[in-house]
Amino acid sequence: MKFTQATDYAFRIIFYLSQQKPGEIVEARQISERESIPIRFLLKTIRSLSQAGIVKSYRGLKGGYSLAQDPKEITLKDIVEAVEGPVRINKCLLNDKDCNKDATSWCPIHKALRNVQKVTNSELEKYNFCDLININQHRDKEE
Amino acid sequence: MKFTQATDYAFRIIFYLSQQKPGEIVEARQISERESIPIRFLLKTIRSLSQAGIVKSYRGLKGGYSLAQDPKEITLKDIVEAVEGPVRINKCLLNDKDCNKDATSWCPIHKALRNVQKVTNSELEKYNFCDLININQHRDKEE
DNA sequence: TATAAGTATACTAAATAGGTATAGAATATG
DNA sequence: CATATTCTATACCTATTTAGTATACTTATA
Numbered sequence: 001m002k003f004t005q006a007t008d009y010a011f012r013i014i015f016y017l018s019q020q021k022p023g024e025i026v027e028a029r030q031i032s033e034r035e036s037i038p039i040r041f042l043l044k045t046i047r048s049l050s051q052a053g054i055v056k057s058y059r060g061l062k063g064g065y066s067l068a069q070d071p072k073e074i075t076l077k078d079i080v081e082a083v084e085g086p087v088r089i090n091k092c093l094l095n096d097k098d099c100n101k102d103a104t105s106w107c108p109i110h111k112a113l114r115n116v117q118k119v120t121n122s123e124l125e126k127y128n129f130c131d132l133i134n135i136n137q138h139r140d141k142e143e
Numbered sequence: 144m145k146f147t148q149a150t151d152y153a154f155r156i157i158f159y160l161s162q163q164k165p166g167e168i169v170e171a172r173q174i175s176e177r178e179s180i181p182i183r184f185l186l187k188t189i190r191s192l193s194q195a196g197i198v199k200s201y202r203g204l205k206g207g208y209s210l211a212q213d214p215k216e217i218t219l220k221d222i223v224e225a226v227e228g229p230v231r232i233n234k235c236l237l238n239d240k241d242c243n244k245d246a247t248s249w250c251p252i253h254k255a256l257r258n259v260q261k262v263t264n265s266e267l268e269k270y271n272f273c274d275l276i277n278i279n280q281h282r283d284k285e286e
Numbered sequence: 287t288a289t290a291a292g293t294a295t296a297c298t299a300a301a302t303a304g305g306t307a308t309a310g311a312a313t314a315t316g
Numbered sequence: 317c318a319t320a321t322t323c324t325a326t327a328c329c330t331a332t333t334t335a336g337t338a339t340a341c342t343t344a345t346a
Contacts, residue, residue, distance in 0.1 A: 001223070003144060003233045003256075005335060011252045027291070041336055047293070060344025063291040076255060080144070090146045108278045109154045112219060112270040113146075116263060123262040127255040135251045148304060170322070184305055190324070203313025206322040293342070301334070311324070316317100 006045045007083045009037045013046055014079055017055065018071040018129040027064035045083065052082035071133065077124035087124075089117040149188045150226045152180045156189055157222055160198065161214040161272040170207035188226065195225035214276065220267035230267075232260040 012035045020026055028046065032039040046065060049055045056068040067074070080087060090113055155178045163169055171189065175182040189208060192198045199211040210217070223230060233256055 001144060001146060001227060001230050001232070004333095008233055015252060029291095038336060040338080043292070044336085050292090057292060058344085059290095059292045059342070061290045062345060063343080065292090076252070076259070084144060087144050089144070090151055108275045109158060109219070109270075111278075112275065116219070116266045116270075119266045120259060120263045123259045127252075127259075132251045132255065135254075147302095172322090181305065183307080186323070187305085193323090200323060201313085202311075202321090202323045204319095204321045205314060206312085208323090287346100289345090291342105291344080294340090295338100296340105297336105297338075299334100299336080301332105303330100303332075305328105305330085307326100307328075309325090309327105311322100313322085314320095316319090 003080065004084060006041070006048075007080055009035070009042060009045050010049060010079045010083045011076070012037065013042065013049065014054065014067070014071075014074060014129055015132065017065065017067050018074070018133050020066070022070075023066055025058055025062070025064040025066045031065070048083050049079070052078070054078060054082055071129035072131075074129045075125045076127045077121055080124060087117065087121060089113050089120075146223065147227060149184070149191075150223055152178070152185060152188050153192060153222045153226045154219070155180065156185065156192065157197065157210070157214075157217060157272055158275065160208065160210050161217075161276050163209070165213075166209055168201055168205070168207040168209045174208070191226050192222070195221070197221060197225055214272035215274075217272045218268045219270045220264055223267060230260065230264060232256050232263075 013031055016031055016035055017026060028043055029039060031037065031046075032042045037045075046055060046057075050057045050065070050068075053068055054074060055065045057063070057065050077087075090110070156174055159174055159178055160169060171186055172182060174180065174189075175185045180188075189198060189200075193200045193208070196211055197217060198208045200206070200208050220230075233253070
């Protein structure tokens, strides 16, 4: 019940890109170095973000990545889903076959778990990267 | 970001025991058969529940398991924690070493994740097995 | 057209999950 | 008190997933 390393890296990648000037293209190597992420693993991970439409990629010389959306529009949930796929708290919610319908004895539990999942997802949606970098800016000033 | 098979089995085990007469001792094989859980895996899993003080175990002839607490007092969170250990949504929350304190750039994210974790945990605490079996009873009548 | 970027796919190693086996300890019953 | 029965402890094995790497390819700029 925790996020993968790739998701954690993805959080950092988007956080880093959110701090750049809008439209600024940053190459993979720079993100990799600044955030201490193995370059090849970053390239693989960021492709999920690109395919999900969260970052734009540019090939060739002067290529790199930039956000495809305003940081305000990108939430933690978007990142998690882009990297790990939809959050499904247990198998039963994933497909009907894994939930033994004859065993009515345990289905109420899965109903409860569906609620847990719903609550978790909506909490993840509450945090966007505009707010997150502002909190950070604020904190930096204070210290 | 999902529960393990062992946790899912544990849900079913406690659900099954909650439906017995208070104090009734049920042997592992019976639970195993009724809930379609491999017996040896069940024995391993239920030991975590026993060690966490959720079930009582009785050895020898006529031995088996019964709940150590009132179903009302046992929540989904208790089960998850007994089987998987404390829920920690990412490494950073697990120990300070994994959170690079110099990289202030990504710590606000971890603050947010701590809130997500808090919300998830408190949702898991809302469901106790007394309520869960009653929902089930109710549903059975309706159908 | 050379070079510096990302893309796609496949591969490998380590960790975790899921399940099994074996030997041992406790206890009800004859 | 002997024995069968039930749980306990530990160790083991296999499959899957995670984390990371390598190679060949595509795109675009200068």
